[in-house]
Amino acid sequence: MTISMPSFRNGEPVALASVPCLAVREFRAAIISAVRAGSGLTALFGTPAENGKIQLFGVLADSLAGCLSALRTEVNGAYPCLTVDCPQAHWFEREIAEQWNVEPQGHPWLKPIRFHPHYRSSRAAQSPLPGATEFFKVNGDEIHEVAVGPVHAGIIEPGHFRFQCHGERVFHLEISLGYQHRGIEPALIGGPGKRTIHLIETLSGDSSIGHATAYCEAIEGLSGTAVPARAQVLRGVALEFERLANHTGDLGALAGDVGYLPTAAYCGLIRGDFLNLTAAICGSRFGRGMLRPGGVLFDVDAGLCSELTRRLDSALKDVADATRLMWDAPSVQARFEDTGTIGASTCEALGLVGPVARACGIERDVRLDFPSGIFRFAQIPISKWGTGDVFARAWVRWLEIQRSGLFVREQLASLPEGRVLARVGPLMPAHLIVSLTEGWRGEIAHVAITDNSGRFARYKIVDPSFRNWMGLAIALRNQQISDFPLCNKSFNLSYCGHDL
């Protein structure tokens, strides 16, 4: 059985009519066989069809060919789930069940992920309490259960973690999120409007640039806007500044979690230096207001450019010095190595993304596989490490810091001339676009579907955290419960980016 699916690039619009609408059986078979052949399931989501049914869209990413493909099916109330044959669909199907009251039959783990009334229920519908669900339980005399959160000791976001332990050893960890659910996806329908970009920039505050890039490229693709070269470079620079700041902060936090003070203290400071580079361009440390569809709102003059390069060099030198202390400390390496290990096959099966996947030795990086913007012209070598443990996740971050630093230096040295903002026209009606960006946490996927008047009929956001939370749960199996904070930090996933 062969199905003709349109193949398209990252940020390239396709007419909705050309996305094949298959029978559920064929839809399942097509996704399962593509994923077995090595494609990633970038998105799987529902949207209401005109006939009252729910249309399920699947977006597959073939990283070897650099091509995306999309397919859809229509379901009514229930359908045989994909998860049993394709674990990557696990979280997506739970989301579909929760959003549209459609049951993926045979799903092994069908529980809410965000705890909201489904989208087709009446406005008055009572919202379930987050965390009010049956948790997986291990029985036995010596088993004890530890519940952590949703309120944590540190200043972090809320999330509930339920451990089933035998002494210090964790048999199973279940993660229950949803405390930060704001209903962003429904709020985007009918857009884009004046508020859209602000919602996008605050999807996950530390990935403002990443999400804004994905959104802007989706709008530009749908409107056929050519973004000026200078703006594309500045976007790339801002994206890498975001990565530099967050990776540096993560390395410091990892050191802090094992009680290694010098690196923790210095990296906290240097993270601020990187954030201030973004602030020097646009006035916001997190890059709010920097990107707009059509380009960027802030240009960089020659003086600022050399100033940025100078400050970047000094911050890169500082971070090299601060992390060298940590890499050279045997007591730190003893904690990092063989902690929270994920094998490459588990990583592939779960469809993990970003530094977590690259730490398992998997070459997966949107900047290389599905390049857009400046990354079509300037490539950053992939940073990977094979051991899949906390050390690998830390080391991949350090490699990426160095390579992002080099990339930004090169780009600032050869900034193209010209404008930084192009006018954006109306969006093509009845089109679908998939826009991928490699945020610092991994693949950010935005899928926009326009209606007949060129407004958003559906705007699906897949934050990398959505893909990776299950990875954290698996990484904790057979680990020491006292190593959980360290493992958690090595993933450093977003709660609000997941909860939307």
Next chain:
Amino acid sequence: MLFGSVLPLIVALACAPLMQGVITRTKSVIAGRMGQPLMQPYHDLWKLLHKGAVYSHTTSWIFRTGPMVSLASLLLALALVPFGGFPALSAFSGDFILLAYLMALGRFFIVLAALDTGSSFEGMGASREVTFSALAEPALFLSLAALARQTGRISISPLLTAVSWSVWAHAAPMLGLTLAALIIVFLAENARIPVDDPTTHLELTMIHEVMVLDHGGPDFAMIQYGAALKMWLFATIIVAVAVPWHSGNRWIDTAVGLAGMLILAIATGVIESSMARLRLLRVPQLLLVAIVLASLAVAL
């Protein structure tokens, strides 16, 4: 003579929190931060003493008794330890057994109070604390036994006073091993890196701190003050062995003792700044090292 023996106790009561202040300040300076004032532990105690306390409905009188018993037993234990040129308030044969078990009594009540809350965190912390202290205790005993064997005294106060430069001169390896074992016990018993991280906010990794999460106000002040006294007590023993200064002038000896405490506090800060915590599974191995060192010291 009574005044002379009360003095070490007064010095301990007054200066114990300062030692923690010095450690914290040392860590801050190494990390490139200003750091909190040296007197901050005193301010914290003052603040806690003026707060109310909240008690969970699930706790019983044991929860409230824990901090009091713990502090009281440490105060008693301090009366057995000499400082500088001054002998301890009380000394009798075999009192080091009382010393060890007074501290064990304090710990026992803190553990009971932690279990009384029914919290899974505190139960975990209690289990860790008890496991590690069961290994720290033989190391302490063997260290004291080594000193007792060398000096021929079996009471803390005369035993520590009997350690002198001449003992160092002919039994340096034995004293060195004892000192190393005592320092490991000091770090473990006082919840310092590499065994525990006193500054962490991560409940799942804590040992000592997680047991006292539910205490607040004056109860927590007692626990904090008790912890400071315990550190002072262990530090006194270490300094007495490491710097056996007996000039004949008690005031000079006391000043030297205080300087030794200061140096030990700074050294602790340096140790904490230069290494990460051990994986929890490795802590027993470190304590076994202390036991082995102390056993060797006994055998030498």
